[in-house]
Amino acid sequence: MKALGAGQIYWQDYTPLPRWRKPTMDGSPADFDLYLISHKKIEFKQSRTTFNALLNELEPEQAVEMNTAAAAARGLADGDPVWVESHNAITGEKKRIKAKVKTIEGIRPDTITMSHHYGFWVHPRAKDRGPTPNVIFPVGEGYITNTADQSYQVKVRVTQA
Amino acid sequence: MPRYAYVIDLNRCMGCNACVEACKIENNTGEGMLWMYVFRLEKGKYPDVNWQFMPRPCMHCDNPPCVKVCPVGARFKREDGFTLTDFDRCIGCRFCEVSCPYGVNYFNWKKPKDNQYFAWHEEEGAGVYGSGSAGQIIGNAVVPYENPDHKKLYGERLVSGGAHYLGVVGKCTWCVHRVEKGLPPACVANCPVHALHFGDLDDPGSEVSNLLKRGNVWRLLEELGTEPRVYYLGGQQPGHDLRLWYTRRQEVKA
Incomplete structure (x- = not known):
């Protein structure tokens, strides 16, 4: 990890006064051209209401929300299945x-x-409703801030599945 | 005799779907039956985009097409503004479902117990909690769809709780069982931002009368001449530049 520059980036975040540095995700290759962020829907409370039958009737499925023009540039239309692939700029994972x-x-x-x-796999009401983006967010050096909140920003690429 | 109306303030609505869920809990409608529904509409192109949320209850029209097509007189208009179904008379021909331009009618294909999210008589609990049915888990308490208010007659007709009988068409009743008790409909009572209002148009001091004085009032598909009793305040009518960006995609398990 340190050989990859992780130590330097990590400790740089622990200075008494905040200092700007280039976001870790910007070190990803150019073909990972999209930023992935995550959000909460207004119906749900965190992820612990996903198995509520009334609520997941309103929001039945995971979706990658994407700008219409950006999707068209990748040859994607509304409803197309896609792979969302993230890249960890430190480890290359x-x-x-x-x-x-x-x-x-x-x-x-x-x-x-x-x-x-989403992303549950046991409860009959919650499983098979699509993945959670948390599994592709990198954790560790360069991606966690010194306030212990996890900077869920990463570069991804979206390809037709 | 009051003249009830329903006012939806679109400037306040944030599309949280609380009205949808309040309706489902109060009336125990089955899976896929959304007597209240919130449309999410989008206008413009990035970066100049506007979102609007539009709740859609039954319009309780003054000139209701569903009443005209009902062959047995089950769908009727009350003097105080309610458009209701008499479930003792309804034969389930679904003409009202076809005639309604707003799509608010839902046919009950199943017995009410099979229509619920958890089929209470089944051993569904076994897969979720280890053992027992959902009924046992709640101690065989009176399950929600047995709200006794729905069994009562209003205006000497069986009009409340349209999701509770097999083979009839149910729709939003403006919670007639609550309004007769002096309570607002469940959706209005549960709106966290006071976007929904229900009241008497004949009373000049009522909330709905005051809101309608503000202007920019419109009604959904007014050009069809159905004379809806539901008034929208602010916002914009859905049209070619205001497109639906969110729909419930899951197939309805009818």
């Missing part, structure tokens, strides 16, 4: 999940977002 695209206008073309209410 790649992780990917499969979900469906939902095209909207109200999001930046260089950003996609997924809610993190």
